[in-house]
Amino acid sequence: MRNKHMGPSTLGLVASAFLFSPFLCAQSAKEVIAEHDAAYREWMDSYRSASKEERTTLSSKRPRPNKLFPRLFAIIDAEPASEDALTAANWMITRGQATGADMNRAIASLLQNHTKSEVLAITCSALGRTPTIVAENFLTTVEKVSPHAKVKAQACMNLAHLYKRQAGLVNTMTGMPEAGLKNLVGYYGRETVDVLKTADATKLEKRAEARYQQVMDNPEYAKVEYGRGTLAMTAKTNLYELRFLSIGKTAPEIDGEDIDGNPMKLSDYRGKVVVIDFWGDW
Amino acid sequence: MYPHERSLVKRLKDKPFALIGVNSDRNRETIKQVCKDKNISWRSFWNGGSTSGPISSKWNVRGWPTIYILDEKGVIRFKNARGKAMDDAIETLLAEMSQGPQTQKKGL
Numbered sequence: 001m002r003n004k005h006m007g008p009s010t011l012g013l014v015a016s017a018f019l020f021s022p023f024l025c026a027q028s029a030k031e032v033i034a035e036h037d038a039a040y041r042e043w044m045d046s047y048r049s050a051s052k053e054e055r056t057t058l059s060s061k062r063p064r065p066n067k068l069f070p071r072l073f074a075i076i077d078a079e080p081a082s083e084d085a086l087t088a089a090n091w092m093i094t095r096g097q098a099t100g101a102d103m104n105r106a107i108a109s110l111l112q113n114h115t116k117s118e119v120l121a122i123t124c125s126a127l128g129r130t131p132t133i134v135a136e137n138f139l140t141t142v143e144k145v146s147p148h149a150k151v152k153a154q155a156c157m158n159l160a161h162l163y164k165r166q167a168g169l170v171n172t173m174t175g176m177p178e179a180g181l182k183n184l185v186g187y188y189g190r191e192t193v194d195v196l197k198t199a200d201a202t203k204l205e206k207r208a209e210a211r212y213q214q215v216m217d218n219p220e221y222a223k224v225e226y227g228r229g230t231l232a233m234t235a236k237t238n239l240y241e242l243r244f245l246s247i248g249k250t251a252p253e254i255d256g257e258d259i260d261g262n263p264m265k266l267s268d269y270r271g272k273v274v275v276i277d278f279w280g281d282w
Numbered sequence: 283m284y285p286h287e288r289s290l291v292k293r294l295k296d297k298p299f300a301l302i303g304v305n306s307d308r309n310r311e312t313i314k315q316v317c318k319d320k321n322i323s324w325r326s327f328w329n330g331g332s333t334s335g336p337i338s339s340k341w342n343v344r345g346w347p348t349i350y351i352l353d354e355k356g357v358i359r360f361k362n363a364r365g366k367a368m369d370d371a372i373e374t375l376l377a378e379m380s381q382g383p384q385t386q387k388k389g390l
Contacts, residue, residue, distance in 0.1 A: 241342045250356050254337055256327045259305055259313055264327055271354050272298040273375040275290075275368070278338055278348040279283065279326070280306045281316045 029075050029088035032068055039063040065096040072096075073105065081113045090119065094126045104134045104189050111138045115145050121154045128158030131165035132192040153221035153231055160211035160235070164242060167204035170196050171247070205242060212239040251276075283347060284320050286365065290372075291324055297376055298354060302326065306333045306346065354379050 040063045047058050072088040079085055092098040092106040110123065111134075120142055127135040139162060143155035173181065173196060185193050215221045215235035222232035244252050254266040266274075291301050303326030307313040310328065317326075329335030333346070341348075349368065351360040353375045360371040 237342050240340075245342060245350075245358065247358055247361065249358055251350065251352050251358050252340065254304070254327055256337060258325050259310060259317065259328050261328075264325060266302075267356065269300045269302065270356055272300045273354055273372055273379070274299075274352040274356075275301045275372065276304060276350040276352070277283075277287070277301065278304045278306065278329075278341070278343045278346055280333065280346055281313060282307070282346075 027071070027075075029072060029084045029091065032071050032075070033087075033091055036063060036065065036068050065092075066098070066102065068096065069098070069102055076106075076109050080109055085109065086114045086117055086119070089114070090123055094122055099187050100189055103130065104132060107132075107134045107138050111141060115142050116147055118148050118151065120146065120148075120151045124151065124154035124158045128161030129165065130188075131162055131169050131196075132188045133195055134189070134191075136162055136166075149220045150224050153215065153218075153224040156211055156218075156221055157215050157231055157235060160208045160215065160238065163204045163208035163211065164238075166196060166199070167201040167208065170199050170201040170204060173197060205246070209239060209242055212236075212242070284322065286368075287324070288321060290369070294372070294376075298379060299372065299376065300324075304329050304337050304341075304343075306331075306335055306338055308332065351375070 043058070043061065043063055047055060047062075050058055069092060072092055075088045076085040089106040089110050092102065093110075098106055107127070110117075110120075114120070115138075124139060124142065127139055136159070139155045139159045143152050143159065146152045146155065169184075173184070173193075176184075181193060181197075212235040216232045216239070222230060222235075224231040226234050243249070251266065254264075256264055258264045266276075287301060301324045303322075303324060305313055305326040306329040307316075308331050310331065316322070327337055329337045341350075349360075349362050349364065350358055351363060351368070351371050353359050359375060360368075363371045
Protein backbone atom coordinates (compact mmCIF):
# COMPACT_ATOMS: atom_id res chain seq x y z
CA MET A 1 0.00 0.00 0.00
CA ARG A 2 2.88 2.37 0.69
CA ASN A 3 3.88 2.68 -2.93
CA LYS A 4 0.57 4.42 -3.64
CA HIS A 5 2.08 7.78 -2.66
CA MET A 6 4.93 7.45 -5.11
CA GLY A 7 2.91 8.25 -8.19
CA PRO A 8 5.07 7.46 -11.27
CA SER A 9 4.79 3.84 -12.27
CA THR A 10 8.56 3.28 -12.43
CA LEU A 11 8.80 4.24 -8.81
CA GLY A 12 5.91 1.90 -8.11
CA LEU A 13 7.84 -0.94 -9.67
CA VAL A 14 10.92 -0.19 -7.61
CA ALA A 15 8.75 -0.03 -4.53
CA SER A 16 7.07 -3.36 -5.15
CA ALA A 17 10.45 -4.98 -5.72
CA PHE A 18 11.46 -3.52 -2.38
CA LEU A 19 8.24 -4.83 -0.79
CA PHE A 20 9.24 -8.41 -1.58
CA SER A 21 12.84 -7.97 -0.53
CA PRO A 22 14.02 -9.95 2.47
CA PHE A 23 14.39 -6.71 4.39
CA LEU A 24 10.65 -6.10 4.61
CA CYS A 25 9.72 -9.76 4.98
CA ALA A 26 11.73 -9.83 8.15
CA GLN A 27 9.00 -8.07 10.11
CA SER A 28 8.91 -9.45 13.64
CA ALA A 29 5.88 -11.19 15.14
CA LYS A 30 5.57 -8.33 17.64
CA GLU A 31 5.37 -5.84 14.78
CA VAL A 32 2.76 -7.89 12.92
CA ILE A 33 0.67 -8.13 16.10
CA ALA A 34 1.11 -4.42 16.90
CA GLU A 35 -0.13 -3.60 13.40
CA HIS A 36 -3.25 -5.67 14.01
CA ASP A 37 -3.83 -4.13 17.44
CA ALA A 38 -3.58 -0.63 15.96
CA ALA A 39 -6.01 -1.51 13.16
CA TYR A 40 -8.37 -2.98 15.72
CA ARG A 41 -8.25 0.11 17.93
CA GLU A 42 -8.94 2.31 14.92
CA TRP A 43 -11.90 0.13 13.93
CA MET A 44 -13.21 0.18 17.50
CA ASP A 45 -13.07 4.00 17.60
CA SER A 46 -14.99 4.35 14.35
CA TYR A 47 -17.50 1.72 15.48
CA ARG A 48 -18.12 3.53 18.74
CA SER A 49 -18.87 6.83 17.03
CA ALA A 50 -20.91 5.26 14.21
CA SER A 51 -24.69 5.36 13.84
CA LYS A 52 -26.77 2.23 14.08
CA GLU A 53 -26.99 1.82 10.28
CA GLU A 54 -23.27 2.40 9.77
CA ARG A 55 -22.50 -0.24 12.38
CA THR A 56 -24.03 -3.01 10.27
CA THR A 57 -21.54 -2.32 7.47
CA LEU A 58 -18.72 -1.69 9.90
CA SER A 59 -19.08 -4.96 11.77
CA SER A 60 -18.14 -6.90 8.63
CA LYS A 61 -14.96 -4.81 8.40
CA ARG A 62 -13.70 -5.72 11.84
CA PRO A 63 -10.01 -6.69 11.55
CA ARG A 64 -9.91 -10.46 11.89
CA PRO A 65 -6.99 -12.02 13.73
CA ASN A 66 -6.81 -14.93 11.27
CA LYS A 67 -5.81 -12.47 8.53
CA LEU A 68 -2.44 -12.38 10.27
CA PHE A 69 -1.95 -16.12 10.36
CA PRO A 70 -0.15 -16.53 7.00
CA ARG A 71 2.42 -13.93 8.05
CA LEU A 72 2.80 -15.43 11.51
CA PHE A 73 3.24 -18.93 10.09
CA ALA A 74 5.86 -17.56 7.68
CA ILE A 75 7.76 -16.23 10.69
CA ILE A 76 7.51 -19.63 12.39
CA ASP A 77 8.61 -21.53 9.27
CA ALA A 78 11.59 -19.23 8.74
CA GLU A 79 13.07 -19.95 12.16
CA PRO A 80 10.90 -22.30 14.24
CA ALA A 81 13.13 -22.31 17.32
CA SER A 82 13.33 -18.51 17.63
CA GLU A 83 11.74 -16.31 20.31
CA ASP A 84 9.81 -14.68 17.50
CA ALA A 85 8.28 -17.97 16.38
CA LEU A 86 7.26 -18.58 19.99
CA THR A 87 5.55 -15.18 20.14
CA ALA A 88 3.78 -15.84 16.85
CA ALA A 89 2.44 -19.27 17.81
CA ASN A 90 1.46 -18.14 21.30
CA TRP A 91 -0.52 -15.22 19.95
CA MET A 92 -2.50 -17.39 17.57
CA ILE A 93 -3.36 -19.77 20.41
CA THR A 94 -4.08 -17.33 23.22
CA ARG A 95 -5.43 -14.26 21.43
CA GLY A 96 -5.92 -15.07 17.76
CA GLN A 97 -8.91 -17.40 18.27
CA ALA A 98 -7.24 -19.97 16.03
CA THR A 99 -9.28 -23.11 15.29
CA GLY A 100 -8.96 -26.29 13.27
CA ALA A 101 -5.83 -26.79 11.19
CA ASP A 102 -4.38 -23.38 12.20
CA MET A 103 -4.70 -24.15 15.90
CA ASN A 104 -3.20 -27.61 15.50
CA ARG A 105 -0.31 -26.24 13.44
CA ALA A 106 0.46 -23.51 15.99
CA ILE A 107 0.42 -26.02 18.86
CA ALA A 108 2.55 -28.51 16.93
CA SER A 109 5.21 -25.86 16.32
CA LEU A 110 5.38 -25.08 20.05
CA LEU A 111 5.49 -28.79 20.85
CA GLN A 112 8.48 -29.25 18.56
CA ASN A 113 10.50 -26.25 19.59
CA HIS A 114 9.39 -24.50 22.77
CA THR A 115 8.22 -26.97 25.41
CA LYS A 116 10.72 -25.62 27.94
CA SER A 117 9.78 -21.96 27.61
CA GLU A 118 8.85 -20.02 30.70
CA VAL A 119 5.95 -18.20 29.04
CA LEU A 120 3.75 -21.26 28.47
CA ALA A 121 1.52 -20.87 31.56
CA ILE A 122 -1.01 -18.75 29.65
CA THR A 123 -0.74 -21.01 26.60
CA CYS A 124 -1.69 -23.94 28.84
CA SER A 125 -4.73 -22.04 30.14
CA ALA A 126 -5.94 -21.47 26.58
CA LEU A 127 -5.42 -25.13 25.69
CA GLY A 128 -7.54 -26.39 28.59
CA ARG A 129 -10.46 -25.06 26.55
CA THR A 130 -9.30 -26.86 23.39
CA PRO A 131 -10.28 -30.53 23.56
CA THR A 132 -8.02 -31.70 20.73
CA ILE A 133 -5.52 -34.56 20.65
CA VAL A 134 -2.74 -32.13 19.67
CA ALA A 135 -3.48 -29.95 22.70
CA GLU A 136 -3.55 -33.07 24.89
CA ASN A 137 -0.12 -34.15 23.60
CA PHE A 138 1.23 -30.67 24.14
CA LEU A 139 0.03 -30.39 27.74
CA THR A 140 1.20 -33.93 28.58
CA THR A 141 4.68 -33.21 27.21
CA VAL A 142 4.98 -29.77 28.84
CA GLU A 143 3.98 -31.20 32.19
CA LYS A 144 6.79 -33.74 31.87
CA VAL A 145 9.62 -31.65 30.44
CA SER A 146 9.10 -28.05 31.56
CA PRO A 147 11.69 -26.92 34.12
CA HIS A 148 9.25 -24.32 35.52
CA ALA A 149 6.95 -25.41 38.36
CA LYS A 150 4.32 -22.83 37.45
CA VAL A 151 4.13 -24.03 33.84
CA LYS A 152 4.05 -27.70 34.89
CA ALA A 153 1.23 -26.96 37.31
CA GLN A 154 -0.81 -25.14 34.67
CA ALA A 155 -0.20 -27.96 32.20
CA CYS A 156 -1.52 -30.50 34.72
CA MET A 157 -4.53 -28.36 35.66
CA ASN A 158 -5.43 -27.73 32.06
CA LEU A 159 -5.07 -31.39 31.12
CA ALA A 160 -7.83 -31.94 33.66
CA HIS A 161 -9.96 -29.20 32.05
CA LEU A 162 -9.24 -30.69 28.63
CA TYR A 163 -10.32 -34.21 29.61
CA LYS A 164 -13.48 -32.77 31.15
CA ARG A 165 -14.20 -30.98 27.86
CA GLN A 166 -13.46 -34.10 25.87
CA ALA A 167 -15.92 -36.05 28.02
CA GLY A 168 -18.55 -33.38 27.37
CA LEU A 169 -17.83 -33.51 23.67
CA VAL A 170 -18.16 -37.32 23.61
CA ASN A 171 -21.61 -36.92 25.19
CA THR A 172 -22.73 -34.29 22.68
CA MET A 173 -21.37 -36.34 19.78
CA THR A 174 -23.54 -39.32 20.63
CA GLY A 175 -26.31 -39.41 18.07
CA MET A 176 -25.16 -36.18 16.44
CA PRO A 177 -26.18 -35.81 12.78
CA GLU A 178 -23.44 -36.00 10.13
CA ALA A 179 -23.58 -32.23 9.50
CA GLY A 180 -22.80 -31.55 13.16
CA LEU A 181 -19.82 -33.90 13.09
CA LYS A 182 -18.53 -32.16 9.97
CA ASN A 183 -18.61 -28.84 11.84
CA LEU A 184 -16.60 -30.40 14.65
CA VAL A 185 -14.01 -31.65 12.17
CA GLY A 186 -13.60 -28.09 10.90
CA TYR A 187 -13.28 -26.83 14.42
CA TYR A 188 -10.99 -29.44 16.00
CA GLY A 189 -9.61 -31.47 13.08
CA ARG A 190 -10.33 -34.97 11.82
CA GLU A 191 -8.03 -36.79 14.26
CA THR A 192 -9.79 -35.49 17.38
CA VAL A 193 -13.27 -36.26 16.09
CA ASP A 194 -12.23 -39.77 15.06
CA VAL A 195 -10.66 -40.53 18.44
CA LEU A 196 -13.56 -39.09 20.43
CA LYS A 197 -16.16 -40.89 18.31
CA THR A 198 -15.20 -44.17 19.94
CA ALA A 199 -14.04 -42.79 23.30
CA ASP A 200 -15.65 -43.49 26.67
CA ALA A 201 -16.84 -40.34 28.48
CA THR A 202 -16.59 -41.98 31.90
CA LYS A 203 -12.96 -42.88 31.33
CA LEU A 204 -12.18 -39.33 30.26
CA GLU A 205 -13.89 -37.99 33.38
CA LYS A 206 -11.75 -40.32 35.49
CA ARG A 207 -8.64 -38.94 33.79
CA ALA A 208 -9.82 -35.40 34.57
CA GLU A 209 -10.41 -36.35 38.20
CA ALA A 210 -6.92 -37.86 38.47
CA ARG A 211 -5.31 -34.69 37.11
CA TYR A 212 -7.27 -32.38 39.45
CA GLN A 213 -6.26 -34.65 42.30
CA GLN A 214 -2.63 -34.42 41.19
CA VAL A 215 -2.78 -30.59 41.33
CA MET A 216 -4.04 -30.83 44.90
CA ASP A 217 -1.56 -33.51 46.02
CA ASN A 218 1.64 -32.15 44.50
CA PRO A 219 2.80 -29.37 46.85
CA GLU A 220 4.71 -27.63 44.04
CA TYR A 221 1.50 -27.40 42.00
CA ALA A 222 -0.92 -26.79 44.84
CA LYS A 223 0.67 -23.56 46.02
CA VAL A 224 0.77 -21.83 42.61
CA GLU A 225 -1.23 -18.60 42.83
CA TYR A 226 -4.32 -18.51 40.67
CA GLY A 227 -7.17 -16.00 40.58
CA ARG A 228 -7.80 -14.86 44.13
CA GLY A 229 -6.44 -18.09 45.59
CA THR A 230 -4.28 -21.03 44.64
CA LEU A 231 -4.38 -23.62 41.92
CA ALA A 232 -5.27 -26.27 44.53
CA MET A 233 -8.41 -24.37 45.49
CA THR A 234 -9.57 -24.19 41.88
CA ALA A 235 -8.75 -27.86 41.38
CA LYS A 236 -10.80 -28.74 44.44
CA THR A 237 -13.96 -26.95 43.24
CA ASN A 238 -13.58 -28.44 39.79
CA LEU A 239 -13.12 -31.92 41.21
CA TYR A 240 -16.22 -31.53 43.35
CA GLU A 241 -18.21 -30.27 40.38
CA LEU A 242 -17.04 -33.17 38.24
CA ARG A 243 -17.82 -35.81 40.87
CA PHE A 244 -21.10 -34.51 42.22
CA LEU A 245 -22.54 -31.80 40.01
CA SER A 246 -22.14 -33.00 36.44
CA ILE A 247 -24.98 -34.27 34.30
CA GLY A 248 -25.82 -37.84 35.24
CA LYS A 249 -24.79 -37.53 38.92
CA THR A 250 -27.22 -37.60 41.81
CA ALA A 251 -27.56 -34.06 43.14
CA PRO A 252 -25.99 -33.49 46.57
CA GLU A 253 -28.45 -33.08 49.41
CA ILE A 254 -29.37 -29.58 50.48
CA ASP A 255 -30.42 -29.61 54.12
CA GLY A 256 -31.32 -26.09 55.17
CA GLU A 257 -34.18 -23.73 55.74
CA ASP A 258 -36.48 -21.70 53.55
CA ILE A 259 -36.80 -17.91 53.47
CA ASP A 260 -39.30 -18.00 56.35
CA GLY A 261 -36.94 -20.09 58.48
CA ASN A 262 -38.78 -23.41 58.15
CA PRO A 263 -36.65 -26.53 57.66
CA MET A 264 -36.33 -27.60 54.02
CA LYS A 265 -34.55 -30.48 52.27
CA LEU A 266 -33.91 -31.17 48.61
CA SER A 267 -34.61 -34.89 49.11
CA ASP A 268 -38.18 -34.01 50.17
CA TYR A 269 -38.79 -33.50 46.44
CA ARG A 270 -37.74 -36.99 45.26
CA GLY A 271 -40.31 -38.46 42.92
CA LYS A 272 -40.76 -35.14 41.17
CA VAL A 273 -39.02 -33.40 38.32
CA VAL A 274 -37.22 -30.55 40.08
CA VAL A 275 -35.93 -27.23 38.78
CA ILE A 276 -33.43 -25.63 41.15
CA ASP A 277 -33.06 -21.94 40.48
CA PHE A 278 -30.21 -20.07 42.16
CA TRP A 279 -31.71 -16.59 42.19
CA GLY A 280 -31.68 -13.18 43.75
CA ASP A 281 -33.87 -10.13 43.36
CA TRP A 282 -31.25 -7.86 41.83
CA MET B 283 -37.59 -14.78 34.96
CA TYR B 284 -40.59 -14.39 37.29
CA PRO B 285 -43.36 -14.39 34.63
CA HIS B 286 -41.97 -17.54 32.97
CA GLU B 287 -41.61 -19.29 36.31
CA ARG B 288 -45.06 -18.25 37.48
CA SER B 289 -46.65 -19.67 34.32
CA LEU B 290 -44.56 -22.84 34.62
CA VAL B 291 -45.69 -23.47 38.19
CA LYS B 292 -49.30 -22.76 37.24
CA ARG B 293 -49.24 -24.94 34.12
CA LEU B 294 -47.64 -27.92 35.88
CA LYS B 295 -49.45 -27.70 39.20
CA ASP B 296 -51.05 -31.12 38.72
CA LYS B 297 -47.86 -32.80 37.52
CA PRO B 298 -45.05 -34.35 39.59
CA PHE B 299 -43.05 -31.16 39.27
CA ALA B 300 -41.49 -28.66 41.67
CA LEU B 301 -39.67 -25.40 41.19
CA ILE B 302 -37.46 -24.53 44.10
CA GLY B 303 -35.21 -21.55 44.55
CA VAL B 304 -31.98 -20.91 46.35
CA ASN B 305 -32.16 -17.28 47.28
CA SER B 306 -28.98 -15.27 47.80
CA ASP B 307 -30.38 -11.86 48.72
CA ARG B 308 -28.99 -10.03 51.75
CA ASN B 309 -32.15 -9.13 53.58
CA ARG B 310 -34.68 -11.75 54.55
CA GLU B 311 -37.53 -9.33 55.25
CA THR B 312 -37.06 -7.55 51.91
CA ILE B 313 -37.17 -10.80 49.98
CA LYS B 314 -40.26 -11.98 51.85
CA GLN B 315 -41.97 -8.79 50.69
CA VAL B 316 -40.73 -9.32 47.10
CA CYS B 317 -42.25 -12.82 47.12
CA LYS B 318 -45.56 -11.35 48.24
CA ASP B 319 -45.52 -8.45 45.77
CA LYS B 320 -44.45 -10.51 42.79
CA ASN B 321 -46.60 -13.51 43.58
CA ILE B 322 -43.66 -15.92 44.02
CA SER B 323 -45.47 -18.90 45.44
CA TRP B 324 -42.68 -21.48 45.24
CA ARG B 325 -40.32 -22.15 48.13
CA SER B 326 -36.70 -21.09 48.25
CA PHE B 327 -33.77 -22.17 50.35
CA TRP B 328 -32.13 -19.34 52.26
CA ASN B 329 -28.47 -19.10 51.19
CA GLY B 330 -27.38 -17.30 54.36
CA GLY B 331 -27.90 -13.80 52.96
CA SER B 332 -25.02 -13.81 50.49
CA THR B 333 -24.03 -14.91 47.00
CA SER B 334 -21.15 -16.73 48.66
CA GLY B 335 -23.47 -18.52 51.10
CA PRO B 336 -23.11 -22.22 51.99
CA ILE B 337 -25.37 -23.69 49.29
CA SER B 338 -24.10 -21.70 46.29
CA SER B 339 -20.50 -22.28 47.40
CA LYS B 340 -21.00 -26.02 47.66
CA TRP B 341 -22.73 -26.06 44.29
CA ASN B 342 -19.93 -24.02 42.73
CA VAL B 343 -22.35 -21.36 41.49
CA ARG B 344 -20.53 -18.47 39.85
CA GLY B 345 -23.32 -16.85 37.84
CA TRP B 346 -26.91 -15.89 38.60
CA PRO B 347 -29.34 -17.26 37.75
CA THR B 348 -27.89 -20.77 37.59
CA ILE B 349 -30.38 -23.54 36.89
CA TYR B 350 -30.21 -27.28 37.53
CA ILE B 351 -32.92 -29.65 36.36
CA LEU B 352 -33.23 -33.00 38.17
CA ASP B 353 -35.26 -36.04 37.26
CA GLU B 354 -37.55 -37.80 39.71
CA LYS B 355 -34.64 -39.85 41.07
CA GLY B 356 -32.70 -36.71 41.93
CA VAL B 357 -30.21 -37.14 39.09
CA ILE B 358 -28.90 -33.96 37.44
CA ARG B 359 -30.09 -34.06 33.84
CA PHE B 360 -29.82 -30.49 32.51
CA LYS B 361 -27.88 -27.39 33.46
CA ASN B 362 -28.78 -23.80 32.69
CA ALA B 363 -31.61 -24.56 30.29
CA ARG B 364 -33.68 -21.37 30.05
CA GLY B 365 -36.96 -20.33 28.44
CA LYS B 366 -38.03 -22.76 25.74
CA ALA B 367 -35.10 -25.09 26.47
CA MET B 368 -36.21 -25.30 30.10
CA ASP B 369 -39.79 -26.11 29.10
CA ASP B 370 -38.55 -28.82 26.70
CA ALA B 371 -36.26 -30.33 29.34
CA ILE B 372 -39.08 -30.54 31.89
CA GLU B 373 -41.44 -32.06 29.31
CA THR B 374 -38.83 -34.68 28.39
CA LEU B 375 -38.38 -35.71 32.02
CA LEU B 376 -42.13 -35.78 32.74
CA ALA B 377 -42.65 -37.91 29.62
CA GLU B 378 -39.91 -40.29 30.80
CA MET B 379 -41.74 -40.69 34.10
CA SER B 380 -45.03 -41.60 32.51
CA GLN B 381 -43.30 -44.01 30.12
CA GLY B 382 -41.06 -45.49 32.80
CA PRO B 383 -43.31 -48.27 34.20
CA GLN B 384 -44.29 -49.39 30.69
CA THR B 385 -40.69 -49.92 29.67
CA GLN B 386 -40.10 -51.91 32.83
CA LYS B 387 -43.08 -54.15 32.11
CA LYS B 388 -41.65 -54.88 28.69
CA GLY B 389 -38.41 -55.92 30.35
CA LEU B 390 -40.21 -58.40 32.56
